[in-house]
Amino acid sequence: MICYEHPLNERIRTLLRLEDLFNKVDFFLARDTPVEHHAALVALFEILDVTGRADIKSDLLQELERQRGLLEGLRKNPEISEEALNRVLNDITVTFRDLLNISGRIGGHLRDNEWLMSIKQRMNLPGGACEFDLPSYHYWLSITPEMRHHDFSEWIAPLLPIRSSSNIILKLLRNSGRIFRYTAYQGLFQQTDSGHLAQLLRLKIDKEIPCVPEISANKYALNIRFIPFEPDQKMNVYEEDIDFELAYCNL
Numbered sequence: 001m002i003c004y005e006h007p008l009n010e011r012i013r014t015l016l017r018l019e020d021l022f023n024k025v026d027f028f029l030a031r032d033t034p035v036e037h038h039a040a041l042v043a044l045f046e047i048l049d050v051t052g053r054a055d056i057k058s059d060l061l062q063e064l065e066r067q068r069g070l071l072e073g074l075r076k077n078p079e080i081s082e083e084a085l086n087r088v089l090n091d092i093t094v095t096f097r098d099l100l101n102i103s104g105r106i107g108g109h110l111r112d113n114e115w116l117m118s119i120k121q122r123m124n125l126p127g128g129a130c131e132f133d134l135p136s137y138h139y140w141l142s143i144t145p146e147m148r149h150h151d152f153s154e155w156i157a158p159l160l161p162i163r164s165s166s167n168i169i170l171k172l173l174r175n176s177g178r179i180f181r182y183t184a185y186q187g188l189f190q191q192t193d194s195g196h197l198a199q200l201l202r203l204k205i206d207k208e209i210p211c212v213p214e215i216s217a218n219k220y221a222l223n224i225r226f227i228p229f230e231p232d233q234k235m236n237v238y239e240e241d242i243d244f245e246l247a248y249c250n251l
Contacts, residue, residue, distance in 0.1 A: 001204045001205065001206060001207060001245075002204065002205060002206075002207040003202055003203070003204045004202070004203045004204075004205075004212070004213050004215070005200060005201070005202050005203075006200070006201040006202075006203070006215040006217065007199070007200055008198055008199050008200060008201065008217055008218075009199055011059060011199075012173070012199050012200050014050060014053070014056065015166040015169060015170055016170070017050050018047065018050055018051070018162065018163065018166050019166060019167065019170060021043045021044075021046050021047045021050065022043075022047065022163045024039070024040070024043040025040050025043045025044055025047070025152075025156065028040035028043065029149065029152055032145035033145075034141035034142070037141065037145070037148050037152070038129070038141065040152065041119070041152075042123060044110075044152075044155060044156060045120045045123060047107075047159060048107045048110055048111070048120075051106040051107050051159070051162060052106070052107070056106060056162070057099065057102065057106055057162075060099060060162070060165040060166065060169070061096065061099055061100065061165075063165075063169055063251070064092050064095065064096045064099070064165060064168065064169070065096065066251075067092060067168075067169070067172055067251070068089060068092050068093070068096070071085060071088060071089055071092070072089070088168075088172075091164075091168055092168060094164075095161060095164040095165050095168060096165075098160075098161035098164065099161040099162070099164075099165050101161075102158065102161060102162075106159070106162060107158075107159065109155075109158050110155060113155075115136065116155070118134070119134055119137050122134055169251070172251060173199065173200055173249045173250075173251050174200070174202065174247075174249055176249050176250055176251065177200075177202055177247030177248060177249040178196070178247060178248050179245055179246070179247045180245070180246050180247075180248075181243065181244070181245055181246075182243075182244060182245075182246055183241055183242065183243050183244075184224060184226055184241065184242045184244065185241050186237070186238075186239050186240070186241065187211070187225060187226040187227075187237040187238035187239055187240065187241075187242060188224070188225060188226075188237060189222075189223070189224040189244075190221070190222070190223050190224075191221065191222040191223075192220065192221045192222075193220070196248040197248070197250045198248040198249055198250050199249060199250050199251060200249040200250075201215065201217065201222075201246060201247070201248065201249070202246070202247040202249060203215070203224070203244055203245070203246050203247075204244060204245040204246075204247075205226075205242060205243075205244040205245075206243075209238075209242060210228060210229045210230075211226045211227055211228050211229055211238040211242070212226070212227055212229055213225070213226055213227075213244075214226070214227050225237055226238040226242050
């Protein structure tokens with residue numbers, strides 16, 4: 001099965017973007033070549049842009065506090081593992097404290113680094129990070145991988161509470177999903193007034209089916225078109241019936 005996630009509000013969209021970017025940083029930093037560390041820095045600059053919203057810290061703090069209150073209310077539920085509940089609540093408490101301790105604007109330590117900002121500015125131009133444009137960056141890419149890893153650990157450490165917060169919220173959101181099985185007849189599925197509240201849709205289909213879902217949703221209706229995966233062809237609706245799973249996730 002292959003899973004497609006579709007956020008239904010801007011806050012969840014932002015968290016999914018952050019998750020993807022932090023994962024890219026992890027992937028490229030696990031390697032040692034200059035090209036891969038360049039890619040990690042590109043992802044770090046994108047994280048800086050995404051977290052540039054003034055309210056992202058307060059949004060995360062409010063949601064963590066709300067989830068802590070909801071989870072505390074489950075303590076007397078016999079179907080809930082006390083150990084698992086305590087583990088999640090402890091993660092929330094630690095992450096909330098770390099997030100609260102971030103002083104100033106998110107990513108301010110990066111914005112105050114003139115060298116990094118000069119590189120970021122050049123990277124906004126196609127091919128702008130060539131060695132003749134940024135000789136000092138070219139030198140940094142030539143130093144030992146261990147030294148570059150050390151620099152990266154200092155640059156990304158103040159952002160880790162943002163990552164932990166978004167990971168906790170996304171995990172709780174995904175685990176809240178109620179799964180239903182549907183069939184898209186001749187590649188089309190429509191639903192109105194389903195009664196399902198959702199902030200995130202998670203759609204799963206057999207990965208052997210050569211098509212992708214095109215999802216359009218609001219609080220009144222859900223429309224899904226399955227499009228054949230043919231990059232060089234005009235996008236038409238997949239004409240066969242498709243069985244799929246759909247999870248409605250809501251915090």
